[in-house]
Structures are given as structure tokens and as C-alpha cells.
Amino acid sequence: MIPQAVLAGVTAGETAPPAPGANPEDHTPIPNAVAAIESMLRQPRRVLHQLRQPQSGRLIVTMLFVAAVCSLIYGVIVGTFSGGTQLWSAPVKCVAGLWLSGVICLPSLYIFACLSGSQARLIEVVGLVAGLGMLLTILLIGFAPVAWIFSQSTESVVAMGALHVVFLLVATYFGMRFLNAGFSAHEDRSGGGIKVWMVIFVLVMLQMTTALRPWIGNADTFLPAEKKFFVSHWLDCIKQ
């Protein structure tokens, strides 16, 4: 049987990370959005512990609010490449895309968690997804100055699109680490199901970038008239 420490990503010879709640600081409630952001970056176990408490609804709403605001801000940065209508449509699509990806994938995450033997309740799973979204969007804000500089200094739509996708994938990686840590603390028998779900979530997000195009560049309509899978769309863009 694989020890829990190894499942949580700790190699042999290292001590296992303490469980959420083991540190007395984890028990301090998270009162507002600023505290939530600080805790997510510096004390993620505190967030995980608070999500397991009975009154975690307020924290979840706070995280969703932070994710929405950060998405809006990053969306404005995305829209500065083309300007015009993209300055409002890109932020709207950022928020909508993130929320839709989360909502579409949430039921399958809960099922995978149950199949893996996790003791997480549905509200805790919602909280972990909210945490993933918040950490993802916080990191995108961190990338925002870099994205803005590139968008002001290049005219290539393909290059800017690729850069935003890379930032999204890097931010998603850290969000997934938080999610994985959350499930490891819930005594999963195996992390295989959660890993499969992570792949599904990334694929849904990548497809969402195509379903809600254009993000950069201009178009006559808010949403695309033609339906495409994201690989086909990217290949078409590269060929142009």
C-alpha cells in the first residue's frame, strides 16, 4: 500500500507535510478577501482546514468573488491587445469561461472523489474548486504586467494567444496542486481519479477558450458562428 505521504508528493527521506489543522494558526478564521488571498498564498493548509469547518460557505463565496474580480482584471489586460469592444467582452468571457468550466466539471470531480474513497462532502469539493479558481486567477494577476507589456509590443495574434494559454496553464498547475493537497488530506485511497479529472478540466478550459473566441483580435459577433474543437482552431490560426 502506498503511504499517504508519498501520495501527497513527499519523497522518501522527507517528513510528511502536517495535516490541515495540525498548526494552531490553521484554526484562525479567514474573515475577508484579503485574508483569503494571503492565506491561499502563504498558508494554504489554513484554507483547507477552514473549508472543512461547518460554516465554510462564507469562505467559499469570498473565494468565488475574488476569482471573479481577478478574472475581470486579467480580462481587461487580454482586451488591451485589440482595444475597442474587446475591453469589455474579454473580461466578461474570462469570468464566464472560468465559471462555466468549473460548473461543467464539478459533478464529475465529486464522483471521482467518491470513487476514490474520499470523505469530502459536496460543499468541501465546491470549496476546493473555488480555491482552485481563486489561486488560478490570483496567479494570472501576477502574470498581468508581463501579458500587458507583450500585448503592447507585438502585433501577432497567434503569439499573444499562445502566451495567454501558457500563463493559463501555469496558473492552472498551481491551482491543481492546491486541489490535490485538499483531496490528499481527505484520505483518498488513490489519487488516480483526481488526476484524470485534472486532465478533463484542462481540456474543458482549453476548449472554452475556443468556444468563447475571439479573446484577442476582432470579430463581427460576440461569440463565434462556427463551431470548432480547439486543436483544429489553433492549427487554422497557425496556418494563416
Next chain:
Amino acid sequence: MSATTVKAQFRHIPVLLGGCPDALKDWAARWDTSRLFGYALVIFAGAGLYGAAMGYWRSPVQAGYDLVKFPLVIFATAFGNALLNGMLAALLGLNLRFRQSLMLVLMSFTIAAAILGSFAPIVFFIIWNTPSLAGQTEISLATYNVVQLTQVVIIAFAGVAANVRLLRLLELLSGGRRVARRVLCAWLAGNLFLGSQLCWILRPFIGSPALPVEFLRPNAFQGNFYETVFRAIGHLLSS
């Protein structure tokens, strides 16, 4: 049935999916009408939603038909083979009452339906990103293959997960792997045999753009699934 009872039954679904051996063994041993009702609700909701997502590719009307037909295939298979499954279990060395074997089969179908239902939003999202079949007589092969492959992978995953849980439960009840495997194989053979024909009768689930959207084809009760497969093999070999 009170709302509290229904709520309690839904709380059992994570336990069912997690495969807690003591709880499942206890549930399999006792006939509980409220739990049966809970399973029926999950099967109807999960399989129905998945069927609707699948059928939406053809049209919203097809989605509505599949909302009913997909769970109907599952219920008809479970109840149609109930007597046979009960008898086979006893003959193969697992001493189960008729109600217990029916409960076990329904539990495994409930697991599969819960998994399918959870993937319904993803399937709907994929279908939404695919050109609709309505009004088209030609669909690109790549698009068709992507949708087809996605359906196969998801349905196969749900089936495998449900049968792995069922196998573990049969091992607990029989006290041995050999008897459990024989019973599972026998039940699978019977359910696949009947289920295939029921899918044939209740077709279409997606449908062809060249044919109208119908609940059942006019020739639903003429011919059968296996005849069609043999004819197709014959044509392939003779071409």
C-alpha cells in the same frame, strides 16, 4: 415517502460509490423500499441526463426522447433479467435471494448512472462545440469520431467502475473470488445480451440526419441486433 427519507437515501450515494464493504454488504442483505426508490431516482436522473446530452446532437426533441429511453433500457434490463440473475447466482454457488440479486444489480446500475450523470455536462459541452446533426447529411469524419470516441470512453468507464464495485461486493458475499467472478460473468453476459436487443428496439439514441427524429423507428420490432451484426459481418467478408 418523506423528504427526509429521500434526502437520507441520496446521502448513501457517496457510500455506494466509495464501496464501503460493511455498509454495502448490509444493504445487499436487506430489502429496503426507500433505498430502492433512491436508486431508481439516481438511475433516472443520471442516465436520463446523459442520454439527453447524447441526443441533443441530433435535436432537442431527440434529447427529450433519450431522457426517457436511456433509463428505460437500464430498468428493462435489470427487471427483465431479474429472475434469470437470481437463478444463475444460486446455480453458480452464491446463495442469494431473488430480491438480493435484484438489489445488487440495481446498485451497480446506480453507480454507473451516477458516473454517467456527472459526465453529462461535459458531454453536453462537447456536443455544443460540435456542428449539429440537424439539417446536415454530412458530418466530417474527425468530428464524428471525436464524439463517438468520447461516448465510448465515458460509457466504458462507468460500466467498468460499476462492475468493479459489484465484483468486490460479490466477493464479500460469496467469501471467494472464483464464485464471484463466475456470477459476475454470467450476469454480464445476460445483461449485455438483453441490453443490446433493448437498445436495438429503442433506437435511435442519436439518429441519422437523413432520417426523421422519432421515439422509435417504424421497424423497431422487426429484426434484432444480432441479425444486423451478422449481416454486417457477412457483407464485410463478401466485399
